[in-house]
Amino acid sequence: MNNLKTKILETVHHNNIQMTPKWKFALYSSLGVISIIFAFLVVIFIISLVLFVFSKYGLMDMSFFGFVHIVNMLRAIPILLLLCTIVLLVLIEVLSQQYAFAFRRPLAVTLLAGTSIIVVISFFISQTPLHSYIRDYMKSNNFEMGARAYERPNMLFAGNGMEVLRGEVVGISPTSTMLELFDGTMVVAYPLQSGTNTPHQQNLNIGDDVVLLGTFVGSSSGKFEVSRYRPTRKMFPEKLHDGPRPHHKKNNSDPSANNQKTSYGKTIMKEEVK
Amino acid sequence: MNLSMTHTKKDTQKVLSDEDIVLLVIQGDKDIFGELVDRYEAKLTRYVKRFTQQPDDVLDLMQVVFIKAYTNLQSFDTTRSFNSWIYRIAHNESVTHLKKKGNQKVSFIDFDTFLPHPFARETADDKALSQELKDILETSLATITPKYREVLVLYYYEELSYQEIADVLHIPIATVGVRIKRGKESLQKALVTNKYQP
Numbered sequence: 001m002n003n004l005k006t007k008i009l010e011t012v013h014h015n016n017i018q019m020t021p022k023w024k025f026a027l028y029s030s031l032g033v034i035s036i037i038f039a040f041l042v043v044i045f046i047i048s049l050v051l052f053v054f055s056k057y058g059l060m061d062m063s064f065f066g067f068v069h070i071v072n073m074l075r076a077i078p079i080l081l082l083l084c085t086i087v088l089l090v091l092i093e094v095l096s097q098q099y100a101f102a103f104r105r106p107l108a109v110t111l112l113a114g115t116s117i118i119v120v121i122s123f124f125i126s127q128t129p130l131h132s133y134i135r136d137y138m139k140s141n142n143f144e145m146g147a148r149a150y151e152r153p154n155m156l157f158a159g160n161g162m163e164v165l166r167g168e169v170v171g172i173s174p175t176s177t178m179l180e181l182f183d184g185t186m187v188v189a190y191p192l193q194s195g196t197n198t199p200h201q202q203n204l205n206i207g208d209d210v211v212l213l214g215t216f217v218g219s220s221s222g223k224f225e226v227s228r229y230r231p232t233r234k235m236f237p238e239k240l241h242d243g244p245r246p247h248h249k250k251n252n253s254d255p256s257a258n259n260q261k262t263s264y265g266k267t268i269m270k271e272e273v274k
Numbered sequence: 275m276n277l278s279m280t281h282t283k284k285d286t287q288k289v290l291s292d293e294d295i296v297l298l299v300i301q302g303d304k305d306i307f308g309e310l311v312d313r314y315e316a317k318l319t320r321y322v323k324r325f326t327q328q329p330d331d332v333l334d335l336m337q338v339v340f341i342k343a344y345t346n347l348q349s350f351d352t353t354r355s356f357n358s359w360i361y362r363i364a365h366n367e368s369v370t371h372l373k374k375k376g377n378q379k380v381s382f383i384d385f386d387t388f389l390p391h392p393f394a395r396e397t398a399d400d401k402a403l404s405q406e407l408k409d410i411l412e413t414s415l416a417t418i419t420p421k422y423r424e425v426l427v428l429y430y431y432e433e434l435s436y437q438e439i440a441d442v443l444h445i446p447i448a449t450v451g452v453r454i455k456r457g458k459e460s461l462q463k464a465l466v467t468n469k470y471q472p
Contacts, residue, residue, distance in 0.1 A: 004333070005311040008340045012304055017345060019300070025349040103444040107388045 036095045039088045040118065046081050046088075047122035049149060052131040056182035056240065057152045058166025058232075061211040065228055069164070069213075076153050089115065132241075152183060162215055162227060165189075168240045169208045177204065179212070179224075182240055189214070189224045209240050292356035299347055310356075311340055317432060318364045324427045325368050327416045328375070335371055339364045358441040361434070365424070365442055372420060386421075386449050386456075410465065417464040422457030429454055 011017060054060045059076055062069035093111055096102035102110050125131075131150070138146040167179030167187060177189045189212055204210070209232045217223040290298070292310065299307045318339060323332045342363050350359050408430050415423055428434045428442065429450075440447045 004315050004336055004340070005308045007337060008311050008344070009305065009308050011337070011341060012307065012344060017341065019348050020345050022348040025346075097444065100441075104440065104446055106446050106449070 032095055032098060036092055039092050039095075043085055043088045043092070043118050044122050044125065046085055047118060048125040049131060050077060050081060051123055051126035053150060053153065055126060056166065058164045058211040059153070061166060061230065061232055062164050062213075065164075065213050065230070078153065089118075150183070152181065152185075162213055165212045165214075165224060166232065166240065167210060167212070169204050169206055169210060172204060172206065179210070185222075187222055187224050189226045190217075191226055293352045296347060296350055296352055296356060299344075307344055310343075310360075314340075314360055318360065321361070321427060321432055322364055322368050324415055324431060325365075325420065325424050326371055327423075328371070331371065335364075335367055339367050342367065355438070355441070357434075358438050361428070361432075361438075361442040362444075368424075369420075386452055387445050411461065414461055414464050418457060418460050422453055422460055425450060425453040426457045426461070 051060070054073070054076070059073050062073040089111070092114060093102075093107065096110065096114075135147065135150040137143075138150070165179065165181060165187060167181045169177055170180045170186070171178030175190065179187045179189055181187060211230050211232055212224065212226050213228040214224050214226040217225055290309075292313065295306055295310055299310075315336065319332055319336055322335050322339070323329050326332070326335070339360070343360055346363070350356065411426060411430060415427070418426070424443070425439060428439045429436075434442065436447050436450045439450045443450070445453075
């Protein structure tokens, strides 16, 4: 019997070295898989949340206004969420390197494949009413921190200080248009100067979904000077508001709702002037 | 009678595959683990000695490797190759040892595994050169970084296939080819620097 073999067998017998039971390996393996799945779901939630908020507040539609605004859109991505996503993606990559499907392929390939899958799933989730339900739940149960994630991102664009708004037309007057944003804020949109392409020169109807580029006027956050305007165009059409809103229900119940389009707008305008 | 029984048992052990022996050890036959030590001691000692370039520590390292193999035996999937599995343990222990010693750089981030590489196997000519290369390698191994040294040792001395090396190191197969190529290049550079005359 050779020296090493004797030493190993003596150590095994006399030091009573035990084999680690199979269930422990199964447990570690399960924990690894659960961690990967959990990290995967968290990343999907974060990205779908960002896509949802960007979509509902018009940031996704900034590409309509030119390439420079795509850059501005990217600048609006919350840094903290971006960092969390990167950390979690690295965690997923590190954990999955224990498994042959991951380590047999170059890191860039698994990272790209994983990211693509996450982005596609996140996009589809952002198009479902899931986040609207979560937001409503958080608001109704006073989860301030959570509800804040669904608020309009504070963003100022470099240079001209313009902002983007997405809203639903709820009132039309000869000089301005009343919009309701996703978070329920009412905004009165005025043309910046004569000749500006604004919602008002178009044949707008109440309920139309529009995206505006412009600036808020003075300290009043309810007045918006419109520089440019576009109706939203979606590859996958979605409503700004999921489900009926109380004040719309009231209008819909009225048989003469069509006649009220203008007067509804005018009423709001009067209140705004006061 | 007793002697012949022992003889028969030894003969039986010889025809059993590594994976069969693992099953017997798991079922409670601790002594048969010695057969695995017999089969792998020489190979792993050679590999660890060349990879770590620290001959004094090899015996201690080998004990750790075999004890770790024994304690983790139940994690081994008997449908896979035991050879790659035990080399993987030896690799992990060697890397840990090199990191502890701190005198050789073992990088955690490896850009070779990041991007896809074209798959390039050794040609027949390269294989023919390998005996000469082995002799050169033996004298120059210490001059190469552990990352490249290890694949050269596994490929030229241990005669593992690309697939087996990929399984041991947990890297893509194409990366094995890249590391062998780069290892040979850095070996050439080292030989030029040291004015090697064949």
